[in-house]
Amino acid sequence: MTAKLTIADYPLAETRSDKIRGQRGRSLDDITLDAVVAGGVTMEDLRITPQALADQAEISRAAGRPTLALNFERAAELVGVPQDFIMSSYEMLRPGRAKSKEQLLDVAKAFRQTYKAELMAEFIEEAAAIYERRGLFTYRF
Amino acid sequence: MTETPNRWRRYAQWDARPLRLDKFAAEDAAHGFSAFTSPADPKPGVSIKSGKIAGMDGVLAHDFDMIDEFIARHHLDPTIAPEAMAMESGDVARMLVDMNVPREQLVRLAHGMTPAKLADVVSRLNALEIAFAYSKxxxxxxxxxxxxxxxxxxxxxxxxxxxxxxxxxxxxxxxxxxxxxxxxxxxxxxxxxxxxxxxxxxxxxxxxxxxxxxxxxxxxxxxxxxxxxxxxxxxxxxxxxxxxxxxxxxxxxxxxxxxxxxxxxxxxxxxxxxxxxxxxxxxxxxxxxxxxxxxxxxxxxxxxxxxxxxxxxxxxxxxxxxxxxxxxxxxxxxxxxxxxxxxxxxxxxxxxxxxxxxxxxxxxxxxxxxxxxxxxxxxxxxxxxxxxxxxxxxxxxxxxxxxxxxxxxxxxxxxxxxxxxxxxxxxxxxxxxxxxxxxxxxxxxxxxxxxxxxxxxxxxxxxxxxxxxxxxxxxxxxxxxxxxxxxxxxxxxxxxxxxxxxxxxxxxxxxxxxxxxxxxxxxxxxxxxxxxxxxxxxxxxxxxxxSIRDVLDQKEVLRQEALHEKDEAKRIQYRVKGPAGQGSDKKEVVIGISPAFGLNLFQTTAGHRLSDVLKGMIEAIEKRGLKARVVRFRHTADTSFLGISAATLSGSGIGIGIQAKGTAVIHSRDRLPHNNLELFSNAPITKLEHYKGFGANAAAYALGEMPEPVVVPTRGEAMGSRYHARVALIYAIETGLTAEGAAPEDIEVKFTGAKS
CATH class of the missing domain: 3.20.20.350 (Diol/glycerol dehydratase, large subunit)
Known part of the structure; x- marks a missing residue:
């Protein structure tokens, strides 16, 4: 196991610009204006990776910010989740959108099974239990 | 405007200020109008059972609303809470403003504090302490x-x-x-x-x-x-x-x-x-x-x-x-x-x-x-x-x-x-x-x-x-x-x-x-x-x-003055006649001008040409049948001393002292330097008419009359903020030309009659 990152490794753009990769494996140094003009750069090259978020989580934890680190870890799980599913899941978490606890648990299940997003699945399950206790599965509009 | 009886009209002026467009609400905690504390605010507290938050700020876990629940699960660190919550709020407040207590130590404690505790601590700080703590x-x-x-x-x-x-x-x-x-x-x-x-x-x-x-x-x-x-x-x-x-x-x-x-x-x-x-x-x-x-x-x-x-x-x-x-x-x-x-x-x-x-x-x-x-x-x-x-x-x-x-x-x-x-x-x-x-x-x-x-x-x-x-x-x-x-x-x-x-x-x-x-x-x-x-x-x-714009320095002041130099040269000539002696003519008023007057500086802070100012005063004196003698002093640039020196040389015992920036005084030989007859201290708002009146009054004093003093009306302008930087730079030019014990000189002033 490699040593955890510390605040000395920050910012990654300066300490390891050659190692950081976008989603299609292109390194930061390769994303140049010439490459954009040549048509070789897509938005996918400009997207953060789960690895970068995991790295930032380690740095946050080293800086004494465990809750920020957890957010980055949940985010890392969402990187590969399609935008539409993210938006529909967000919608289901809003008050009264899910009409029952089961509906929300189904969302959690999809995160766990389809996207291997264990942290986010647990987070939504936690929400489902509390929404039930606080009566949020109710008519709103 | 209608008169309102029995009202101090200052209130009417206050009514018209932009402030009175702001509306203010009474303190009323029951209806939510309370900034720092309310009887409904809970007392800080936490209970922990088997490593979990069992109660917080007076609410037991099974009664937590969504916000309590989220804070208890995701914010509050049960390993720090017992220590942090046990601290006296006043002590923590003092730590926030103590420069010797590192930030990290306080950040760590905050991880173990409930909302009521955090609020209780900061509510003990006054505005200055809050600003200082914020900076830290x-x-x-x-x-x-x-x-x-x-x-x-x-x-x-x-x-x-x-x-x-x-x-x-x-x-x-x-x-x-x-x-x-x-x-x-x-x-x-x-x-x-x-x-x-x-x-x-x-x-x-x-x-x-x-x-x-x-x-x-x-x-x-x-x-x-x-x-x-x-x-x-x-x-x-x-x-x-x-x-x-x-x-x-x-x-x-x-x-x-x-x-x-x-x-x-x-x-x-x-x-x-x-x-x-x-x-x-x-x-x-x-x-x-x-x-x-x-x-x-x-x-x-x-x-x-x-x-x-x-x-x-x-x-x-x-x-x-x-x-x-x-x-x-x-x-x-x-x-x-x-x-x-x-x-x-x-x-x-x-x-x-x-x-x-x-x-x-x-x-x-x-x-x-x-x-x-x-x-x-x-x-x-x-x-x-x-x-x-x-x-x-x-x-x-x-x-x-x-x-x-x-x-x-x-x-x-x-x-x-x-x-x-x-x-x-x-x-x-x-x-x-x-x-x-x-x-x-x-x-x-x-x-x-x-x-x-x-x-x-x-x-x-x-x-x-x-x-x-x-x-x-x-x-x-x-x-x-x-x-x-x-x-x-x-x-x-x-x-x-x-x-x-x-x-x-x-x-x-x-x-x-x-x-x-x-x-x-x-x-x-x-x-x-x-x-x-x-x-x-x-x-x-x-x-x-x-690096804000339009900043004055001496170079800029001299540059602005130089723009007026040619213009003044066409209108007025100053010729040194020789050392100025004691006057004996009772019908004489001496106008004492400052070292840089008309030589390096050419206009008052109000923007009047010095030739116009001088002409206005001389004509007003002559109108009363008196003579104006212009004397340049080099031993001082101070208005009071220009004035008293002029009065001392004057045959009538009355003199005017004037600086290039337009500050002027009427003085009498028998008075102390800083106890003059009349003074124009607000040169930036002093008009040519005022200078003419000044000349007329100096003549009146010389004739033994007691005229109505010329008052330059001020409307409360922040004169210092508008002019003092310029004034100080100009005055430094004047004082720079003074010489210890320098003798006064009679000056012949000739107005050419040129108009712009």
Whole structure:
């Protein structure tokens, strides 16, 4: 196991610009204006990776910010989740959108099974239990 | 105006001041109008059973509402809580203002404190202590600032120009929003392009509907978001159409797209939304902030954002806004510290509101300084708007405090605006979105606000915006368009900004970009431990802060005087006749002129030619059948001594002393130097008529009469602020020409009669 990152490794753009990769494996140094003009750069090259978020989580934890680190870890799980599913899941978490606890648990299940997003699945399950206790599965509009 | 009997009319004058447009509310805790404490606020407390929070602030776990539940699970650290909660609040308050207690120690304790405890601690600090603690506790060392860039027409040309201007002033972030929500995409592209002009690194957000905002971010146009609002009561949260979990989900969503995010909260929102539970503003905000830390948000925008105007109506409201900003930084959150919605019509209250933040510094001093004119601010007018930009720049210079901004030379502003308008026009043309005319462009470049432009209307913009959205245009296409049309520098700047999201360095707490590098609480932590530590304005930065426009120095004063030298030479000739002796003619009034009078200096501070002033006085003296003798003194430049010296030489015993800047005195030989007969001390408002009257009165005194003194009416102008810098420089020229014991000289004055 490699040593955890510390605040000395920050910012990654300066300490390891050659190692950081976008989603299609292109390194930061390769994303140049010439490459954009040549048509070789897509938005996918400009997207953060789960690895970068995991790295930032380690740095946050080293800086004494465990809750920020957890957010980055949940985010890392969402990187590969399609935008539409993210938006529909967000919608289901809003008050009264899910009409029952089961509906929300189904969302959690999809995160766990389809996207291997264990942290986010647990987070939504936690929400489902509390929404039930606080009566949020109710008519709103 | 009708007379109101039995009223001190001062009240009527007070009624007319802008302050009285502000309305003030009585303290009324039961109805939510209480800043710091309310009988309904819980007593701080925590109970822990088998490592879990079993009760908090007087509520048992099974009765927790959503907010309690989230805070108990995600904010409160049960390993720290017993120690932190057991500490006496007064002791912790003292630690916050003790420069010897490191920030980290207090941040750690905050992880174990409940909302009621945090509120109890900061409520013990007075305003000065809060500002000091804020300065010590804020997360990042270097202060920054954020601007609003919007306009009343959603005109993209103006947005680009104004974004470029805001960037040049030094804002670290700019935020836009729309009058018409469909225009979001056009606004985003325009601001993204405009903010890439001149330099790179200013982060940009487009405040719109949550889903749309995320999509705009995904297309690469924006780099941060701060619309993730949280509230301090459950019912308000639900009316806001969210829960702590849905907001936390969104926080992770933004991070997963490499977009920086902060939450928004602040006093008054629960009160405005009708579910305040009779709790104090501070306690409710403490809940919001614990929630935000629990969610894993890197930061907050708080300090009564939309609720600031309401909070400012409540006793102690402004102190409360400061206290909630302190809570944010104590909880180790980046703080965009409000100073956003304009909370008053009183300019004095505006200045007082901003000052503590300016001198203590903040991650983002304003979470929206209106860089545009107040009427163009689509969020609502800010505390400070484009109108007041220079006031803020001067405050920075006054206090040698870094408010994140730098004065912008006029020519540079025009160049940048022009470049930005050309850049966005090129992008629109290249992408087949629109082709703005030369007149549209030129009207925007020079316009201060949208009232003056002949550019796009909101309807035109809606078409452009919908095309951007439907065609799924991304920042890549915009960068290519810029390169194709010769805007390679702007293209590179924009690319640099989008590349930030690949590493996510700017997702860390309090991140901004300075000189091409990410600077955050991780690599630029605030390590304040007393004088000489923490953020200090460097000499280089101090000179930048000083560089406001139209600054006077001696060279400038002499340059201005030289413009008048030729003009005066045509009108008056001064010829030295020889040493001035004691006069014996009872019908003589001596006019004593100062060393530089008519030689180096040629006009009074009111702008009168010295030839006209002298002529006016001499004619008035002669009109009474007396003679005026002009004597130049070189042993003094002081008005009183010029006057008494003139009177002493005068055959009548009456003399006038006058300095080149126009300050004049009538003196009598038998009086003490500083006890004159009449004095014009306010030269800048002294008119030629007054000088003529002065001559007439000097003659009258010489004839043994007692005239009505000439009074120069003042309306309370701040003469010192308007003129003293110039006066001191001019006076130094006079004193520089004095010589110890130099003898007075008779001067023959000849008026040529030339007119301009």
């Amino acid at each position: 506790m804020r997360a990042r060392k270097t202060p920054g600032n954020q601007a609003h860039v919007t306009n009343a027409k959603d005109d993209p040309l103006q947005l680009a120009a104004d974004a470029a201007t805001a960037v040049a002033f030094g804002f670290d972030e700019i935020e836009t929003t729309m009058r018409v929500s469909r225009n979001a995409w056009s606004n985003a592209v325009a601001c993204a392009v405009g903010s890439a002009v001149g330099r790179w690194g200013t982060l940009f957000q487009c405040s719109s509907e949550e889903a749309e905002e995320l999509r705009i971010g995904m297309a690469g146009f924006t780099s941060y978001a701060e619309t993730v609002s949280v509230y301090g009561t459950e019912k308000t949260f639900i009316d806001g159409d969210d829960t702590p979990w849905s907001k936390a989900f969104l926080a992770a969503g933004y991070a997963s797209r490499g977009i920086k995010m902060r939450c928004t909260s602040g006093a008054g929102s629960e009160l405005l939304m009708g579910f305040h539970e009779s709790k104090s503003l501070l306690y409710l905000e403490a809940r919001c902030l614990c929630l935000q830390r629990g969610m894993g948000a890197q930061g907050t925008q708080n300090g009564g954002i939309d609720g600031a105007p309401l909070t400012a109506t409540i006793p102690g409201g402004i102190r409360e806004l400061m206290a909630e900003n302190l809570l944010a930084v104590w909880l180790d959150l980046e703080c965009a510290s409000g100073n956003d919605a304009r909370s008053t019509e009183s300019e004095i209250r505006v200045g007082a509101k901003i000052l503590p933040f300016l001198i203590s510094g903040s991650d983002l001093i304003c979470s929206g300084f209106g860089s545009i004119l107040a009427y163009d601010n689509s969020f609502n007018p800010s505390l400070l708007n484009g109108e007041e930009m220079e006031d803020f720049l001067v405050l920075q210079r006054d206090f040698e405090a870094d408010g994140g901004l730098t004065p912008l030379p006029e020519e540079r502003a025009l160049d940048l605006r022009s470049r930005a308008v050309e850049a966005i026009s090129a992008v629109f043309e290249e992408l087949g979105l629109s082709k703005p005319t030369a007149d549209m462009k030129q009207s925007v470049v020079v316009a201060s606000g949208s009232d003056e432009t002949r550019s796009y209307t909101p309807r035109d913009v809606a078409k452009i915006s919908e095309a951007i959205k439907e065609r799924e245009i991304t920042v890549i296409e915009v960068i290519k368009a810029l390169v194709k049309r010769g805007f390679a520098e702007e293209a590179q700047n924009l690319l640099n900004l989008v590349k930030l999201r690949v590493t996510g360095d700017y997702l860390q707490t309090s991140a901004m970009v300075r000189k091409g590098k990410v600077v955050s609480a991780v690599n630029d932590p605030n390590t304040y431990l007393g004088p000489g530590t923490g953020y200090r304005v460097s000499e280089e930065r101090r000179l930048e802060l000083n």
